[in-house]
Amino acid sequence: MSQGFTVHTGRACPLDQANVDTDQIIPKQFLTGVTRTGYGKHLFHDWRYLDLHEQEPNPDFVVNKPEYAGASILLSRENFGCGSSREHAPWALADFGFDVVIATSFADIFYGNCINNQLLPIALSSSQMDALFGAVKANADLEIVVDLPAQTVIAGDLTFSFDILAHHKNNLIKGLDAIGQTLELTSTIEEFEAKQPAWL
Amino acid sequence: MAKTLYDKVWEAHVVDQLGEDSLLYIDRHLIHEVTSPQAFAGLNEKARKVRRPDRTFGTMDHSISTRSLAIDACGPQNALQLKTLATNCEEHGVKLFPVGHQKQGIVHVMGPELGLILPGMTVVCGDSHTATHGAFGALAFGIGTSQVEHVLATQTLKQSKAKSMLINVNGKLAVGITAKDIILAIIGKIGHAGATGHVIEYAGEAIRSLTMEERMTICNMSIEAGAKAGMVAPDDTTFEYVKGREYAPTGSDWDAAVAYWKSLHSEDGATFDTVVELDAADIAPQITWGTNPGQVIGVDAPVPAPEDFSDAVERESARKALAYMGLSAGDKLDAVPVSHVFIGSCTNGRIEDMRAAAFIAKQGKVADTVTAIVVPGSGAVKRQAEEEGLDKIFTDAGFEWRLPGCSMCLGMNDDILQSGDRCASTSNRNFEGRQGRGARTHLVSPAMAAAAALKGRFADVREFQE
Structure with missing residues (x-):
């Protein structure tokens, strides 16, 4: 990861439902790739297309609505990203053009996968999400400012602060190579290994 | 302070404390074709090596045919992914059980069969059902591909400690009720996200009386309640299952291992962030x-x-x-x-x-x-x-x-x-x-x-x- 995440300004797409699982975000038939790219066109495949060959967009699915075209912030509800550990889910969201997902809560593995892909997951309270959904549904052109250093989401007259672990924030802002950082601790890892029992 | 099983396994694997995070050593890394190719590609791009190929084992399971042993039976895209796994394992010295190998199988079935999973281990795999291996009293959890790459390169992961949840299934099961019914009943009770942010320890008479395979069924679906992992304290049932398996310790190593494994249980008075009680007799x-x-x-x-x-x-x-x-x-x-x-x-x-x-x-x-x-x-x-x-x-x-x-x-x-x-x-x-x-x-x-x-x-x- 090279470029860091600081302040993001964009419009939001309101995916107003709970328990959006990673099978919905990117179904299994698209997991046969061997690269990290090209998953965006299959994002939300079952909901987004009326046919299997992705020729007929479903006009009723919120992501397809013209007023939300170009949105870079996805709004959702409880337990977003539950299910499979597939990192293809954040790859698909990012490749499609989302930089931020704001939801009531996230599944643990998905949350970590987002952090590792410069996709910022933000959890807000249920009432804050209600307000945000209301504002975006009332005005699809609403510009939302997500300020990671300040840990705030500003949407019109709504201002919310959010929590994020310091090292997650630091890694997102600096775009650090997590493996490179750990490799600097190789001698500490070697010391640990030397103390492990032989039968392991 | 009295420790939980999770505390003990966690503390035994902390390599270093990095602010609010711990650098956790990973004893066993299982890989398969779907979530590893991008991780190996990342290693190769930076000319990094697999730190411990001897701790890493691969199998083919997700995208293979169940009608044919031919690697291309499910089309060229699946075949490319399978061949990529084979090439990566060969180049990095990782033992692979490919399609048709007598020890091949679903990663969470073949791993325990081979004795690759031992009590007290940390186990990861790029698959959310890695929680299965908690049945042995291991701390086992699913990870994403970036983390697969991190473990391949460093044999460690940066982790923050989860909250703890104790689920007691008390009493005896009725006739015809299985481990699957227990875990579904648990998820029904606490909800699909009921254990998010937690590591579960399953305990109580009904759990204790289960075989290892039944305990694996229970721990397997911990993720379906949102849990990071699920664990069962090891006991004689565990030791009997592990003994004599291909990668299990032998001789004096076995004795030393069992002596350690017997210490892996939550102590009296250990506190959990959440406690859930179920009566086994109520489960249909x-x-x-x-x-x-x-x-x-x-x-x-x-x-x-x-x-x-x-x-x-x-x-x-x-x-x-x-x-x-x-x-x-x-x-x-x-x-x-x-x-x-x-x-x-x-x-x-x-x-x-x-x-x-x-x-x-x-x-x-x-x-x-x-x-x-x-x-x-x-x-x-x-x-x-x-x-x-x-x-x-x-x-x-x-x-x-x-x-x-x-x-x-x-x-x-x-x-x-x-x-x-x-x-x-x-x-x-x-x-x-x-x-x-x-x-x-x-x-x-x-x-x-x-x-x-x-x-x-x-x-x-x-x-x-x-």
């Missing part, structure tokens, strides 16, 4: 009615109405789920016909699962309206089942007997359902489209699945127990 054969595993009922209960849920989110989820599943509030599931039956997966693809399903299968024939497949979880399970004549029982009854793999649990191969199909499945996820776009999945135990195959509709397995 479980069956999911909705589109997440928490939407589950006893087979004799009516399908709930959205209005039955006080929580607005659950109410809306129920409404959506009923529409997708083609069910109405008040329906009795034992009147609902099924078109497909799938017996297998990392949840229920072990020899005891095959035996439980065969016990039912020999009592009749698969209904004309049903396609039923049985997919053993590994080559070892397949051979054992065939030695016991279970394959013959299945095929005589009209079930298809397949080659080992993940198969219809997620349908990355050609074992997929069509829109409108309704499946009694022993797998772990009933999400919309999981087994095929528009297909409807009901999660059940192997015995319940076999019973549904014979009846052509869901049935109460307790009717078959005489």
Whole structure:
């Protein structure tokens, strides 16, 4: 990861439902790739297309609505990203053009996968999400400012602060190579290994 | 302060403290074709090596055919992924059990079979059902591909400690009730996200009396309650299972290991962030009615109405789920016909699962309206089942007997359902489209699945127990 995440300004797409699982975000038939790219066109495949060959967009699915075209912030509800550990889910969201997902809560593995892909997951309270959904549904052109250093989401007259672990924030802002950082601790890892029992 | 099992395994693996995070050593890393290619590509781009190929083991399971041993049986894209795994393992010196190898199998079935999983270990895999291995008193959890790359390169992961949850299943199970019913009942009670941010320890008389395979079924579905991991403290049942397996310690190493493993239990007075109590005697054969595993009922209960849920989110989820599943509030599931039956997966693809399903299968024939497949979880399970004549029982009854793999649990191969199909499945996820776009999945135990195959509709397995 090279470029860091600081302040993001964009419009939001309101995916107003709970328990959006990673099978919905990117179904299994698209997991046969061997690269990290090209998953965006299959994002939300079952909901987004009326046919299997992705020729007929479903006009009723919120992501397809013209007023939300170009949105870079996805709004959702409880337990977003539950299910499979597939990192293809954040790859698909990012490749499609989302930089931020704001939801009531996230599944643990998905949350970590987002952090590792410069996709910022933000959890807000249920009432804050209600307000945000209301504002975006009332005005699809609403510009939302997500300020990671300040840990705030500003949407019109709504201002919310959010929590994020310091090292997650630091890694997102600096775009650090997590493996490179750990490799600097190789001698500490070697010391640990030397103390492990032989039968392991 | 009195420690939990989780505390003990965690503390034994902290390499370094990095602010609020710990650098955790990983004892065992299992890999498969779907979530590893990008990790190896990342290593190769930076000319990094696999730090401990001796701690890393690979298998092919997700995207393989269950009808043919040919690597390209499911098309060129699947074949490329499988060949990429083989090349990566060869280049980095990682032991691989490819399609057709006698030790190949679903990663969470073959790992324990080979003795690769030991009590007190930290175990990771790029697969959310890695929680399975917590059955041994290991700390085992699923990771994403970036983390797979991190473990390959460093044999460690940066982790923050989760909260702890104790789930006591008290008393004895009724006749015909299985581990699958216990875990579905637990998820039904605490909800699909009820254990998010927690590591669960399963305890109580009903858990203690389970075999290792049954404990694996329980821990496997911890993720379906949102948990980071699920664990069962090791005991004599655990040690007997591990002893003599290919990668298990031997001789004086075995004695030293067992002495350590006996210390791996939560101490009296240890506190948990959350405690859940269930009475085993209250658990009926479980069956999911909705589109997440928490939407589950006893087979004799009516399908709930959205209005039955006080929580607005659950109410809306129920409404959506009923529409997708083609069910109405008040329906009795034992009147609902099924078109497909799938017996297998990392949840229920072990020899005891095959035996439980065969016990039912020999009592009749698969209904004309049903396609039923049985997919053993590994080559070892397949051979054992065939030695016991279970394959013959299945095929005589009209079930298809397949080659080992993940198969219809997620349908990355050609074992997929069509829109409108309704499946009694022993797998772990009933999400919309999981087994095929528009297909409807009901999660059940192997015995319940076999019973549904014979009846052509869901049935109460307790009717078959005489």
